[in-house]
Amino acid sequence: MLSVTRRIATITQPRGGYIPNDLFSQTQYDDNQILQLVETEDKFLLSLQGAAVDYLTRYMLFGNREDAFHISFLGARKLDEAYENNEATNHFSELLSRIVGIDDESIRTACQIVGYDVAYRMGIHFYKDINEINAPQSMVSNIRIMVNRGLEFLRQVGPVVSDEMTFEGGYTGLVSSGDGDYLTSNMLIDFKVSMKPFSNKWSLQLLMYYLLGIHSIHTEYQSVSFLCVFNPYENRSYIVNLSDISDETKYKVSNEVLGYKMVADPYGVLSKVDYSAWRDVDGTDNRILLDFMTNRLNLGVKFDVSKYEDGIHKISLNEYWYCLGEIDHEYLNRVRPSFRYVDHVLMIKKKRYLMFLSVTSKGSLGVLNGGRIKSASFSAQYYYENIERYAQAVLASFSKYWDALRIISKKLKSLPPSEKALRARYIQEKVEYKNILGIDVGSFKKWYRERGQHYRMSGRIHGCIVDLDTMNHIYVNPYDGKITPYYALSMYDKDVYINVKSLLADQMPEFLESFEKLALDSKKNELSVTNNLNNIVLISSNDIVSKKTKKEYSYDMYAVSNRLKPLQKIYDHKLIQVWYDDILGDDKLLLEDKYLIKPQRNIKKRSNAGQLKIIEGNKEKYVGQSMMQKGDRTATITGYRNYEDIDVVFEDGYKVKHISINKWKQGRIVHPDVEKIVKQDRKEKVAKSYKSSKREKYIGLTKRMKCGLRATVIDYIDCDHITIKFEDGLIKSNVRSDHFINGNVAHDNRNKKDAVNPANEEPSPIELMISNRESDTNLSVGIKPEITENKDDENLSFEEIKKKYKDMTRIMKDGSVVKVIKAVNRRNVMIQFEDGTIVKSISINRFLNGLVEHP
Numbered sequence: 015m016l017s018v019t020r021r022i023a024t025i026t027q028p029r030g031g032y033i034p035n036d037l038f039s040q041t042q043y044d045d046n047q048i049l050q051l052v053e054t055e056d057k058f059l060l061s062l063q064g065a066a067v068d069y070l071t072r073y074m075l076f077g078n079r080e081d082a083f084h085i086s087f088l089g090a091r092k093l094d095e096a097y098e099n100n101e102a103t104n105h106f107s108e109l110l111s112r113i114v115g116i117d118d119e120s121i122r123t124a125c126q127i128v129g130y131d132v133a134y135r136m137g138i139h140f141y142k143d144i145n146e147i148n149a150p151q152s153m154v155s156n157i158r159i160m161v162n163r164g165l166e167f168l169r170q171v172g173p174v175v176s177d178e179m180t181f182e183g184g185y186t187g188l189v190s191s192g193d194g195d196y197l198t199s200n201m202l203i204d205f206k207v208s209m210k211p212f213s214n215k216w217s218l219q220l221l222m223y224y225l226l227g228i229h230s231i232h233t234e235y236q237s238v239s240f241l242c243v244f245n246p247y248e249n250r251s252y253i254v255n256l257s258d259i260s261d262e263t264k265y266k267v268s269n270e271v272l273g274y275k276m277v278a279d280p281y282g283v284l285s286k287v288d289y290s291a292w293r294d295v296d297g298t299d300n301r302i303l304l305d306f307m308t309n310r311l312n313l314g315v316k317f318d319v320s321k322y323e324d325g326i327h328k329i330s331l332n333e334y335w336y337c338l339g340e341i342d343h344e345y346l347n348r349v350r351p352s353f354r355y356v357d358h359v360l361m362i363k364k365k366r367y368l369m370f371l372s373v374t375s376k377g378s379l380g381v382l383n384g385g386r387i388k389s390a391s392f393s394a395q396y397y398y399e400n401i402e403r404y405a406q407a408v409l410a411s412f413s414k415y416w417d418a419l420r421i422i423s424k425k426l427k428s429l430p431p432s433e434k435a436l437r438a439r440y441i442q443e444k445v446e447y448k449n450i451l452g453i454d455v456g457s458f459k460k461w462y463r464e465r466g467q468h469y470r471m472s473g474r475i476h477g478c479i480v481d482l483d484t485m486n487h488i489y490v491n492p493y494d495g496k497i498t499p500y501y502a503l504s505m506y507d508k509d510v511y512i513n514v515k516s517l518l519a520d521q522m523p524e525f526l527e528s529f530e531k532l533a534l535d536s537k538k539n540e541l542s543v544t545n546n547l548n549n550i551v552l553i554s555s556n557d558i559v560s561k562k563t564k565k566e567y568s569y570d571m572y573a574v575s576n577r578l579k580p581l582q583k584i585y586d587h588k589l590i591q592v593w594y595d596d597i598l599g600d601d602k603l604l605l606e607d608k609y610l611i612k613p614q615r616n617i618k619k620r621s622n623a624g625q626l627k628i629i630e631g632n633k634e635k636y637v638g639q640s641m642m643q644k645g646d647r648t649a650t651i652t653g654y655r656n657y658e659d660i661d662v663v664f665e666d667g668y669k670v671k672h673i674s675i676n677k678w679k680q681g682r683i684v685h686p687d688v689e690k691i692v693k694q695d696r697k698e699k700v701a702k703s704y705k706s707s708k709r710e711k712y713i714g715l716t717k718r719m720k721c722g723l724r725a726t727v728i729d730y731i732d733c734d735h736i737t738i739k740f741e742d743g744l745i746k747s748n749v750r751s752d753h754f755i756n757g758n759v760a761h762d763n764r765n766k767k768d769a770v771n772p773a774n775e776e777p778s779p780i781e782l783m784i785s786n787r788e789s790d791t792n793l794s795v796g797i798k799p800e801i802t803e804n805k806d807d808e809n810l811s812f813e814e815i816k817k818k819y820k821d822m823t824r825i826m827k828d829g830s831v832v833k834v835i836k837a838v839n840r841r842n843v844m845i846q847f848e849d850g851t852i853v854k855s856i857s858i859n860r861f862l863n864g865l866v867e868h869p
Contacts, residue, residue: 015303018192018222022215024306025271026351031214032263032271033221038212038243038252043167045249047159050152053565058129058142059149060503064207065128066157067246070116071164071205072177079110089130089141096138096442105144106130116158118151125149125157138442160246164205167244167251172198175234181223184230187298188273188306194223201240202227207247216243216252218267221259225268229295265292273306275299286714319361319368326394327361334359334370338384341368341587351385360394364401369590371397383580383591391595391680400598405584407597412578415492416585419475422490422552425532426482427473435524436462439469471525477575477582486521488514489571492578497552498571501563505572509563514553520561529553595676596657629656636660636675643681645688651678712736717754721761727754748821815839819858826864834861 016024052060065085073082080087090102109127113120129144149157168174176197185191196203202224206216220241227235243252265287268274277294279287282301317333317340329337331353338345355374359382362369370382371394379390390397430436437458444455455461472481480488489498499517500510511517518526532553580592633654640650649670653661661671662678664685677683709730716726719740728745729737737747738754740761753759819837826832836844840858847853847868860866 015188015190015306018189018219018226021189021271022218022222024351025218026354027214027218031217032267033214033217033254033259035212035214035217037258038217038254040212041251041253043163043249043251045159045163045166047163049156049159049247052150052153052156059125059147059153060507062125062128062131062147063153063157065131066121066124067160067164067207068205069128070113070121070124070157070161071168073113074116074161074165075168075174076177079113083110083113083124083127085134086127086130089132089134092133093130093138093141095445096438098441098445102130116161118154121154121157122149125153138438160207163246163249164244167246168196168203171201171203171242174198179223179227179232181226181230181232183232184226184228186273187300187303189222189226189271192223192226194227197234197238200237201242201253202235202238203242203244206243206245208245209247212243212245212252217241217254218271220254221264221267222272224256225264225272225274228293229274261289261292265289268292268295269299269302273298273302288716319363322361322363324364325362326398327363329359329361331356331359334361334382337361338370341589342583345384353387356380356387362394362398362401364398366588367401367405367584367590368588369397369401369593381591381593388592391593391676396679397590397593401590404593404597405588405590408581408584412492412581413585415490416475416582418495419478419480419490422488423473423475423480425552426471426480426488429471429525429528431469431524432527436469471522475582477577477579478571479575482517482522482525486517489575492574500566505569508566510566511563512560513557515557516560519559595679629654632657641678641681643678643683643685643688645685645691647685647688649678649683708733712751717757719757719759719761723761725754725759819843824861824864826866826868828867830866830868832861832866 052063069082069086073079076082087103087106090106093102094100106127109123112123113127126144126147129142129147133141174196177195179194179197181192194202195205202220204216204220204223220243224235224238224241227238239256241254241256244250245252265276265278269276269282274295275297276282276287276291276299277296278284278289278291280296282299317329317336319337319340335345353372356372357375358373360371360373360379362371371390372380372382372387374380379394380387381390440455440458440461443461448454455464472483474481478490478492480490482488485503486501487499489500490496491498497514498510499514500508501517501521502508511520515526515529518529530553583589583591636651636654638651640648643649643664647664649662649664651660652663652669653671658674659672660675660678661669662673662683663669666685668685670683673683712727712730714727716724718724724741725738725746726741727736728739729747730751733751735747736749736751736754737745738749738759739745742761744761746759749759816837819834821833821835823831823833831848832845833848834843835846835852837858838844841855843856843858843861844852844854845856845861845866851869853866853869856866
């Protein structure tokens with residue numbers, strides 16, 4: 015069904031991840047080497063660097079070139095199958111023979127060979143002639159440094175017993191593929207050649223590999239004790255001990271993520287599960303598989319928006335996903351998060367516009383933006399009342415700009431590629447269809463009529479960007495209409511060309527000829543857009559071709575684009591996915607708000623006179639209005655200076671100054687009297703909820719102690735005071751929860767105050783006195799306290815003293831029962847009488863000899 019990485023993309027991890035990052039110990043290695051900045055016009059090289067490091071590391075480690083560069087060989091073979099010759103595989107073999115180590119020539123040859131990977135992973139139409147690949151010296155040096163870092167790290171933690179490990183026998187019906195990098199005798203290692211920081215996705219991937227491994231046919235995974243990520247780019251390792259990962263985490267990842275059927279709870283209905291049984295699995299849990307199929311793929315769900323009248327409607331999460339896919343087909347094939355805390359969804363429909371709010375089991379609202387949720391600032395009723403005015407305000411500002419982007423997209427998608435490029439694609443599909451499906455696509459003319467004419471540029475619009483393909487894009491500035499064509503390895507690494515023609519000549523030459531024809535018609539070379547913008551020049555007859563580029567590492571264009579992208583859904587689908595309430599405020603410019611688009615210098619500012627007029631209008635509008643605040647207290651606006659600065663007064667005369675309209679609208683202004691009550695209620699509620707959850711967690715929990723007997727929790731006061739019952743009937747109170755969880759509670763009945771005699775033996779005088787103390791405080795003790803010198807404690811450490819005397823109980827000469835609650839040293843002990851009185855700084859001898867008097 016899914017690969018490990020694909021499954022991770024569908025998971026919403028708990029806050030902080032299944033495995034918190036602080037469990038990993040980081041080690042920074044210093045090899046006195048610094049990676050250089052690679053400056054090259056051959057942009058394709060940078061995407062090959064990671065694969066070259068990976069393959070060369072494997073070759074240097076094991077000495078087998080064919081195995082190390084196996085993926086490259088598959089790419090070469092795919093090219094030969096498409097063109098019905100052996101040129102690529104022969105050339106691959108020739109190049110492979112030149113790789114003899116990590117000298118300059120071998121590394122440059124490796125960079126050429128991994129160019130074949132593209133044909134295997136993406137298709138032959140993305141393949142570029144590897145003979146044109148020439149790695150610069152800076153890149154060669156970087157690859158050698160990173161390979162040496164990887165080899166040195168593996169030498170330190172090795173030896174490596176296996177690489178490119180698979181997990182046959184461990185895969186489930188949900189996760190059916192995945193492979194690891196390296197395995198030592200006790201460590202599972204994954205290499206990440208990345209500039210990105212450590213991610214909880216990496217840690218989850220490691221744990222999934224381990225769990226798949228121990229259930230596979232390969233026994234070597236049983237000895238793994240550590241999980242490790244090594245990043246040669248940082249020269250840093252991240253290692254976690256498996257014993258530091260809780261049984262609960264291993265159980266939940268096994269069941270919820272990998273889809274194993276757990277023997278401890280095969281039907282997934284028990285509220286209390288023995289997580290220590292995380293290793294016991296029985297095939298695939300069909301409930302988890304069905305949940306994925308229904309919730310992610312919406313099987314069997316139908317939803318017709320047209321049947322709903324204007325209003326606020328409660329719908330299911332599955333109906334939301336179905337509706338979203340019907341409205342915007344972009345969401346049909348996307349991985350969908352689980353939204354585990356969402357109880358249901360509210361659909362707001364008014365006139366032509368739709369908006370969706372998530373609702374948790376506790377009633378918290380969130381604005382749904384596809385697969386993302388942002389906390390809602392207002393009630394559902396507020397959104398319903400303002401949704402139409404909000405949408406019209408956005409369209410008034412940007413509809414002409416989006417009209418222009420559509421024209422650009424339409425023109426680019428209409429451009430046909432050259433016949434040579436089409437014939438290469440035809441050959442590839444002819445081979446693939448025949449080998450996989452047994453279908454003959456026929457002649458080139460027939461294929462072109464049916465499929466080839468659809469081979470075009472992407473033209474996808476998202477925000478301010480129009481895609482040519484996955485790597486090449488056009489950014490259209492919403493302020494001045496200027497076009498920026500660029501090739502992007504990432505959002506932070508872009509190569510900007512002087513014009514679109516140059517970008518196509520360098521990156522997509524198969525479309526250059528048809529693109530140049532646009533310049534022949536003067537009516538097609540410019541696009542008129544909004545009144546705020548100049549003409550958008552897509553191509554001009556004066557354009558020159560230059561393959562020189564300018565490096566751009568700024569995120570600015572994506573920051574602007576990402577803010578406009580969700581607003582574009584209003585234009586495309588009448589769908590509101592973000593809510594910027596200041597758009598409704600008359601004293602705010604849409605493009606000037608801090609969380610929308612930063613103002614540019616060429617945007618005309620409003621005049622002071624106009625600004626004052628707006629403020630006066632809003633002052634008349636808002637002053638005197640009242641709204642309910644927290645604690646059912648009404649606050650009335652008495653002063654208005656601007657949208658972020660108003661004054662209000664409560665019914666009893668209490669004034670609050672310099673707050674925002676938003677805070678007043680949301681009812682978040684707190685009267686001092688209400689604040690005290692809210693804080694106290696919150697404190698009591700949290701304390702009660704915490705204690706209740708702890709009791710529920712522990713009561714009935716059973717663990718096997720190290721003495722061999724099972725014990726069950728029968729009462730819980732706090733983490734230092736729980737009562738347990740052994741399976742033979744012995745009861746012990748005042749047990750620490752961590753001692754119970756770790757199985758460190760001894761089975762004995764020497765301390766009679768903490769143990770009920772299961773054999774119903776005659777109670778000792780001490781027991782009798784304790785059990786009847788409330789009714790007869792003058793009852794004699796029955797035995798004389800033993801006089802103890804306790805000289806053996808002189809040589810004990812602090813930890814030994816603390817462990818020996820913690821929770822020890824003695825009866826004083828006056829009949830009082832006293833317990834040690836803290837032991838610092840033999841001369842400094844804190845004790846507590848049975849009525850709760852605490853006495854500090856008592857010596858061990860005074861306590862043991864019963865000489866402490868009640869104060």
